[in-house]
Amino acid sequence: MNPDIVETVNVAREVAWLPWAVQYFFLIGLSYGAFLVSLPGLVFRREGWLGISRLALLAALVCGLTAPVALLADLHQPGRFWHFYAYFTPSSWMSWGAFFIPVYLTGLILYAWLAFRPLLARHADEGGKLAGLARRLAYGGHESRNALVAAALLAFVGAALVALYTGVEVMLVRARPLWHTPLLPLQFFVTALAGGIGLALLFNRFLPGHGDAQATRRMASALAATQFGALVVGAVWLALGLSGLSPTHAEALAQVAPSANWQVSAIWAVAATVVTLAIAWRRPGSGLLIGLLALHSAWMMRWTIFIGGQEVPKTGAGYYSYQLSLGPEGLMGIVGTAGLWIFLFVALTTLLPLDRLGRADGAGA
Amino acid sequence: MKDPGSSAACASRRSFLRGIPVITAAAALAPAPALAADGKHHWAMLVDARKCIGCQACTVSCIQENAVPEGSFRTIVSTYSVKLTDADQPAGTYQLPRLCNHCDQPPCIPVCPVGATFKREDGIVVVDGDRCVGCAYCVQACPYDARFINHATNKADKCTFCAHRVDAGLLPACVETCVGGARIFGDLNDPDGELRRRLTAAKDELKVLKPELGTEPRVFYVGLDPRFQGKVEGQGTLWQPRKAHG
Amino acid sequence: MKIERRELIAAGGLAAFAAGFSQTLGRMVSGLVGDEPKAHNIHGRSAEPEFSVDPATGELHPNPKQQVSYTGCLGCTTQCGVRLRIDKASGKVIRVAGNPYSPLSTEPQLPMKASVRESLVALSRYQDKGLAGRSTACGRGNAAMDQMNSPFRVLTPLKRVGPRNSGQWQPIPFEQLVRELVDGGDLFGEGHVEGFGALRELSAPIDAAAPQLGPKVNQVAVWTSVNDGREAFARRFWNQAYGTLNFIGHGSYCGGAYRSGSGALFGDLKKMPHAKPDLANAEFVIFIGTAPGNAGNPFKRTGTLLAKGRTEGRLEYVVVDPVLTNADNRAAGERGRWVPIRPGTDGALVMGMMRWMFENGRVNTAYLANPNVAAAEAAGEPSFTNASWLVITEKGHPREGRFLRGSDIGMPIAEADKYQDADPYFVLGADGGPVPAATATGAAPLEAGGATVTAGDRTVVVKTSFELLRESALKATLAEYAEICGVPEAVITGLADEFTRHGRKASAVAHGGMMAGNGFYNAYSVVTLNALIGNLNWKGGFVVNGGGFKDAAAGPRYDLESFPGAIKPKGTPLGRNVPYEKSAEFAQRKAEGKPYPARDAWFPNAPGLGTEWFPAMLRGYPYGLKALVLWSANPVYGIPGVRPLVEEALRDTKKLPLIVSVDPLINESNAFADYIVPDSLMYESWGWTAPWNGVPTKATTARWPVVEPKAAKTTDAPDGQAIGMETFFIALAKAMNLPGFGPDGLADMDGNRFPLERPEHWYLRGGANIAFAGKAPVGDATDDDLALSGVERLRPLLEATLKEDEWRKVAFVYTRGGRYQPAKEAQDEANAEWQTNRFGKALWLWNDNVGGAKNSLTGKRFSGCATWQPPAFADGTPMREVHREADWPLLAVSYKSALQNSYSIATRITSLHPDNPVIVHPADAERLGLATGDLARVSTPGGDATCRVIVHEGVMRGVLAFEHGYGHRELGARAHRIGDMRQPERRDLAAGVCLNDLGLVDPTRSGEAVWVDAVAGTSVRNGLPAKLVKI
C-alpha cells in the first residue's frame, strides 16, 4: 500500500459470485475426488479397497447430487438455467460446463446404481428399512460387470471434463491476477482429491469398529501424497510470484501481500496442509482428524480464492470488505446446501447403511 | 508602476507556478483508433481529466437516468489526495471519471455462457436482459469493475453509453450534465465531429486504462496519470456500501 | 429410537435446504410468470428519452408522455436555472439538467430569442450542439429531486405534542392553525400564549425607558435563509403589512465576514457590495478562502469557467486554503496551485503581499491618484478609489479616524447635511490646501507628508487613505508575516509578483474562509489587493454582478413596492447592528460617567446579525421575543456554538413563548417549533431569483410550480390551494385584515387596484414587471413555446391574472425559465475592455465608518483600513491568550462538501460519500498515533465529539478539517412521529460530525453569546482551538 495516494471518494463493488459458488466448487470437487477413490475397489478390484471405495462412491453421489443445486442458486436468474442449453456459446467455458455436468452425473448415477444394486437387493432380503423401495431399485440385483465398467468410464470422462472446466473457467479470468494462473486448476484438483479422500475417511470412521484400519492407513498415505502435491504447487506459485518470472503471479502476490487477512489465510492454509501431511504420514491411523482437516482445507481454499479474490478491487485502491450476510445470499446459502447434503446422505444410507457398504466381504465385487 | 517585465522577475514567475510538473508523465499512448471504411457509427468517449471538478453530476445523473439501484454505479469519479514530492505544494487532488470502456476487445463478452452480452455494430457493449441468466461471469471478467449485478433486475448491468438516448439523437446523461465539460461523446467515424477533432488535437497525450490488457478501450483520457492507469496503489476509501437490498 | 433420530436429522436438513433455497425458488417462479415490470431488453429500466432529435435534419420529436420545463434549482444557494423532465402520468420528476438560457448553467448561454424548440435541439447530438452548448446540473442538483418524494416531508400543518423538540406532532387543519396563531390562547395546556393578532402592537414601546427599541411588534421576529425568489413577498407581509423590524437572512453565518470586508472597501457596510473575478477572461486569480469548483457561489458556473480556463491555458490560479479540495486538479497541475495556510491568518499573508508591492513599486499609484469618477474615466480608468482623500489623524481629535469634511473646515453645511453626501471630502490641492475630492480634476497627491489643515479653531494633521494603508502594511516585516501565516516568504512575494504581472486581468477573492475570529480585517485586506492594481470593472478583472430584473419593483407594470397603509418599521434591530452610542443604555452609562463597556457588544458596521439573535432573544438584551418565525432556515445547525448555548433555553416556553416554522422539512432548528406549516419544495415553488454574484450580465430565473405541490390544500377558498408560505401569510393577513393584501391588495401603475389573494397574483404580476423592464420588453411566447415547455399548464392562470398585452410576454419569460441578458453584452459597447455593469462609487482604502467607530466593550477605536490582527474575542483579547496552544494544540476549520449542502443528506448524492471523516495531517496523526479509519475524540472549549479520521497531506499541519453537511440530527436522521405515523428510521443519515456542535462561546462576553467577529458580528467556524485523542 502506498500512503502517498489516499482515495477520498470511491465506491466498493460487491461480491458477485456468492457463497453458493463456493459451495458448488467445493461439492463438485469432493464428488469427483471421491469418485476417483471409488475406482480402485470397484473397477480395478484392488485388494482391500472395496469397502472404502464403496463409501467413496456414496460420498461422490451425495456431493454430486447437491452441487448443481448450489450452482443453480448462484444464478440470479435461476429460472433461466435452460438458456444454457438453448444458447450454447462455445467461447465460454461456463457454457461447456453446463454440458459437462450432466455427462458426469449421468455416468456417476449409473455407475453407483450398478455398483449398489446387489447391496440394495440384500438390504431388501434382510428386510431392512424401506425394503420394498430397495427391492424395486435393486431391479433384480444382478451384477453387470461390463455395464459397470462402461458407466464408470462415462463418469470418469465427465469427472475429467468437470475438473477441467471448473479450473479453467476461473483460471481464464485475467481481470483477477489471483485467479489467472495455470496452477489454479491443479490446486483445485489436488485439494478436491484430498477432500474426496477425507470424506471417505470420515464415512469409514463411522463404521462399527471405526472401519477397516488397513484401508484407513492406505488412504492416509494417499492423502499425504495429495498434501505434498498441494505444497509443491503452492511453492511453485510463490516462486513464480517472488521471482517475478511470471507477471501475473507477481501482480497477484503484490495485490494480496499487504493484506492482513490474506497473510492469515495464507499461513493458515500452509499450516493446515503441513499438519495434515505430518499426521497422515506419522499417525496414519487417525482417520477422523486428517479427514476433517482435508475437507476443511478444500473448503477454505475455495472460499479464499472466490470470496477473498473478489475483495480485491480491479481499479481502486485498498480492499473491499465482504461481510457474510445471514440471508440466502450468505450464511443461509451455506447452511441450505449443507441441509440438502445431510438429507440426501440420510436418505441414501437408509437404503444403503454405511456398515453394509463398508463391509469388505466379497459381495458386490 | 515599475515595468514588471524584467527577466529576473520573469524567472521568479516561472518558478512560481509553471515550475510544477504535471503528475501525468509520458506513458504508453493509446493507439488513436482508425476511421472505419464504412460510414457506420462507432461511439466513443474522451475524458479530459484536466476539466473534471469531481462534482459527481455524471454519477448521479446516470443513477437517475438509468434507475441504478442504491449501492451500485455505472460510473463514478474516483477522487484522490496525492502526496507530491516533485512540486511546490505538499499534495494535490486527482479526479478520475470511470465508466465502461466499451472495449473493442472486451473480455466480458466471450465468457458469457448464453451470449447475452455483445458489442453492437456501433461499438456499444450491451447486455440483453431477456437472455442474461445473472451468472456474473462477465462481472468477474471485466478488468475495470465496470459491471455489476443489478439487484432490481437480477441481471448484469453496466454503462450502455445511454444507448437509449444516443439512438434518439441525444447525448448520454453524464455527458449532457458534465459541469467541467470533461466528458466528450461522439462518433469515431465522423472525421469532422467534435470527438475526432479533440482526439486528434490531443493525440500525443491520449491514454486509456490498463492498455497492457489489449482490451482496446473506446474511452480515451487526456491527463491520465500513469499511477492511476491500472489498479491504484494507495490507501483505500473508507466508503462502506449501505444496505440497499435484502 | 435410532431411526427417529435419523428422520429428525433428515427433516432438519430438508428444512435448512428449503430456507436457504427459498429465494432461488422465488426467483425461478417470478422469472417464469415474469411478474417483474417489463423492461427493454437492452435499455433495461432506463427512462424513455424526453424527445428525440433527427441527427441529420435536427428535427425535434417530443415524447408525449413527458413534460420538459425550465425552472430553478434549490440544491444550494446558487439557484441555477434547470431543466426538468417529468413523467406526466405519475407527475414524478425523472431527471434534472441545465437550462440552456441560464448563464448559471450554460457558458455562454443561449440568447432568449431562440425558440424553446431550438433550445431543446441545442442540447442534442445534432451537429454536436449539445457539447458546445452543454447545460448542466451538478451532482447535488441531479440528486436534489429525491427531496420531492422524501418520506421526511411535512405535508400538513403540524402542532407539537409534548415539550419542544420531542419529535412528536399532531397534524391540524389549516383553519385551526390560522385561528390559534392569530388569536392565541392556552394552546398547549401550558398557559396562555399571545397570538400574532395581539402581538401586532404598533405604538406601545417595548420599553418606555428605552423608546429607541421601538414598538412591541418588533418582538415578533422572522428568520429566513437565502432569498429563493419569494423573500419580497414575505417581507411585504412581515415588514410592511405586519410591521416588525426584525426580518433576517443567513448572511452573518454564511460568508458575512467577507461581505463586510468587501462592504468596507465598496463603501457600504449595510448592503455590502462585492465583486468577483471575471473568470471567463481572467489570466490570474488568487482564491483566498473560497474553493472554486468545490463550493462557491455560483458553484457550477465557477467550476465550468475554472475548468475551461485552466485547460485552454489562459487561466492560472492559486487557492490559499488550509484544506486541499476539488479546487485543485493535478491533471492541470501547472495551471493551478494550492497554498496551505494557517487558519485565520490571511490578513498576515495579504498584508505581506501588500508590503512587498509597496516596497517594489507594484502598486498602481497612477490609478489610485484619481479622486473621482470623472478624473478616472478621463484617465481611462473605469473605477476609482479614495486613496487620495484626507483623513484626520490628529491624536485625540474628536473626529480622529474620520475623513476631513467640509463642515470640519468651516464650510457652511446645514446641520442635517453634516457628514452626509452634501458635506464634501477633500484631497490636497496643488497649493497644498484641501480641495473637494468630487470637483478635483485629474490626479491628486497620494502623499500628504504630514500636512496639516485648519479645522475650526485648530490645525489638525491629516493623512491620505493611501498613506494610512501603507503604514498598516509596513507594521510588520515579511518574515514576521510569513511566520504568522505559515506561508514561506518566497511564496508571499511570489504571489505578490505574479498578481501584479497581468495588468487588470488578475484579481483576488475570498468567501467562507474568512469566517474566523478576525474575518473582517482578513477580508478587507484581500479585497483591498484588487484596489491596488485597479482591476475593478475591467474585462478579465474584478467585476460586479449584472443583477436581476426586479419583480417586486414600482413598475413598469405593477407597483409591488408600496401600498396604502404600508408600515415603515422602526427601532433597534434585535442583533444590535447600530451604534451603541445612540442607545438609551449609553446615555445612562454616560450619565453614570462610565460609558464603556456596554453590557454586551454592539455592531454599528454590520448588517442584520442572525448570529446575535438567539443570545439576544433568550437573554432579553436588547429585548426579548414573543414569537419567532423560522422560514426555511436552520441556524441551530448552521451557527457554530449555538446548539450547546441555547438548546435548553429554546425548550423554555417562558423565554420564547411561540415558535412557528414554515418549512417543507424538519431540520435541527424547527424541530424546536410549536407549529410547522408546510412550504412548497424545490420545483413546486413560485419565485423570481437573481444570481448571488459572478454573472456579469443581467439574469433572473423564473421559478414556477412545474410539479403540483404535494402539501395539503387550504380550505378557505373553494378551489383550495396547496398550503405554503404564501397561502399561509395571505390567510394571516386576511384574519388580521392587514393592508397590502386582499381584494385590492395591489395596484398597477395607473392606480387600478387588483387582488392579492393567491400566490400567482403576486408572482405573475412580478413577472410582468420583469418582462417589461429595461429599454424594450421581451417578445411573445408562441403556442409552440407554451406546448414544448409545459407552460401551457399556466396559460389559464396567465390569461386570468394578466392583461391582454402582458400574458404572452410573461409566458415568454416562463417558457425560457427566466429573463437573461445576452452573454455578449457583458462588456461595454463603447469600450470592449470595460464591463457594461460597473460599480460607479469610490473604493474605500480607508473606511471612516469603521475607523471612526469604537468597540462598545472597550471604547477603543477600530482600524479603518486593511490590517493584520490575530483572531480575537469581542473585547480584542486574542483567542490564543484565553485558549492556549498548550491546551488546544490544533485548529479546527470547516470546508464545504463538494457534494453535499447543509440539507441534501437524504438524497442519492449521499450514497457516494456517506460521512465526513475529519482530515488530519500525517505529522499530527503520527504524534497522536492515529491512522486512516481510526476513531478519535475531538474536543474544543465548546464541546466534544467522536469522529473518524482520514490521514493525508491535503491539510495544513496542525489543522483538523471538517467537511460540512454531515453530523445531522434531523432531516431524516431522527424518525419523527406525526399523528400515528412514524417516519422511517435512517440512522445512516446521522453519520459524521457537524463542527458547529463544537463552536465556541465568547468568554469576554461572559459566555452569553457565541464567538463572532468584533466588527462584522459574523460567526467563527474557522480556526477553532481543538485537540484530538485516539479512542
Ligand SMILES: Nc1nc2c(c(=O)[nH]1)N[C@H]1C(S)=C(S)[C@@H](COP(=O)(O)OP(=O)(O)OC[C@H]3O[C@@H](n4cnc5c(=O)[nH]c(N)nc54)[C@H](O)[C@@H]3O)O[C@H]1N2
Ligand atoms: N460549520 C459550518 N457551518 C456553516 C457552513 C459551513 O460551511 N460550515 N456554511 C454556512 C453557510 S455558507 C450558510 S449559507 C448557512 C446556511 O444555513 P441556513 O440558511 O440557516 O439553513 P440551510 O442549511 O440553508 O437550510 C435551509 C432549510 O430550508 C429548508 N429547505 C430545503 N429545501 C427547501 C425548499 O426547496 N423549499 C423550502 N421552502 N425550504 C427548503 C430545509 O429545512 C433547510 O434546512 O450555513 C452556514 N453554516
Ligand SMILES: Nc1nc2c(c(=O)[nH]1)N[C@H]1C(S)=C(S)[C@@H](COP(=O)(O)OP(=O)(O)OC[C@H]3O[C@@H](n4cnc5c(=O)[nH]c(N)nc54)[C@H](O)[C@@H]3O)O[C@H]1N2
Ligand atoms: N458544494 C457546495 N457548494 C456550495 C454550497 C454547498 O453547501 N456545497 N453552499 C453555497 C453557499 S451557501 C456558499 S456561501 C458558498 C460558499 O463557498 P466557499 O466560500 O467557497 O466555501 P467554504 O467551504 O465556505 O469556504 C471556502 C474554503 O475556505 C477554507 N478555509 C477555512 N478556514 C480558512 C482560513 O482561515 N483561511 C483560508 N484562506 N481559507 C479557509 C475552507 O477550507 C474552504 O475550502 O458555496 C455555495 N456552493
Ligand code: SF4
Ligand atoms: S470495460 Fe469491462 S464491461 Fe466494459 S467493455 Fe470493457 S470489459 Fe466489458
Ligand code: SF4
Ligand atoms: S451475467 Fe448475464 S451477461 Fe453476464 S455473463 Fe452471465 S449471462 Fe452473460
Ligand code: SF4
Ligand atoms: S453513458 Fe449513460 S450509462 Fe454510461 S455512465 Fe454515462 S450516464 Fe451512465
Ligand code: SF4
Ligand atoms: S460531471 Fe464532469 S466534472 Fe463533474 S465529476 Fe463528472 S466528469 Fe467530472
Ligand code: SF4
Ligand atoms: S450549483 Fe448545483 S445544487 Fe446548486 S443550484 Fe446549481 S445545480 Fe443546484
Ligand SMILES: [Mo]
Ligand atoms: Mo452561504
